[in-house]
Amino acid sequence: MAQNPARRAALTDAAIDVLAREGARGLTFRAVDVQAGVPTGTASNYFANRDDLLDQTARQIHHRLVPDPAVIADLLRAPRDRALVGALMHDLMRRITADRAGYLAMLELRLEATRRPGLRAALTGTIRDELEANIAYHLTEGMPGGRETVVALYLAMTGLILEHLTLPEVLGADGLGALIDSLVEQIVPAA
Template sequence: MARNDDRRRALADAGLSVLADEGARGLTHRAVDRAAGVPLGTASNYFPSRTALIEGLVGRIGERLAPSAEFVREREGLPPSRDLFAQYLRDIARRLLGERQVAIALFELRLESTRRPEIAELLGRWRREGFAVDVAFNARPGLPGGADEIALFHYAMDGLMLDQLTDPLMPEGPIDDILDALVDRLLPR
């Protein structure tokens, strides 16, 4: 059967919605079919197993949360600085909060990975690969901070996003101010 990439993406997007709305236990091929408004059995044609479905969702999360080429292009060649680093952090937060369901689905998968080793392996590999890309991206133009600092920012961003997606500790605090404070405290001058 020929694969339709648009339909595959639509099914993955429906799966992300199901995951965000119902959690990992609600994620079934039938639930994805219903959410996508397609005939029953369609999702299993594109994702023949639950593992294949989750792999498809993880790939789609990466696509939907990737920085825009325009954002990156506008900053190419700028001198490396803490401010430029902060711009990238603010963009990450904007993308995560702008794709609320996708971010929630990612947290759901991370929680499910504590119960299912096959998801832990898949998600762990995906996260480590992404981390390596982040470290290389930071090093290439000479932005401040190395692997240790990038890891600290990942830890901080995960906590901040969980806070912002649920019940914020300080709902009136502008997120850019929080991110700027993180940069000030985690990157030495």
């Protein structure tokens, strides 16, 4: 199997675009080759099979959605209060909106995971680990609230993101910031 990391990243980025646009059924090696602008057969040289392509695409999505350390460092100069949690949630929405294809591809992978036990196990492990890391980070940084606060924020933001990216007219894009503020105010304790 080919080992050029830059080419592999370009192929998984292309797979993300195909997933977001065509769904899991449209994700073929040929579609990835076309999206990446590489010769036919290139993707099949980099991924052992479709499951490997799905798994590595999921990893690339998570890599693309990681917060910018400089932005986080800047935000963390603020007091550890509800306002900081709100700022972090606004940054999350900004990142996901900026990489709409990445998040839509992740939604497609979640749906595909209902039919593929291996993918379900991998995604469950990855997302559970990320949630636990977010909980640990929240507690370590001394943010208000505990485990339940982070889980409630995760569930609320996941729903808001889903609605915003798939049916934005339902809630309206103009009030998105106010909705985030309201969620944080209702979920995160003041002190």
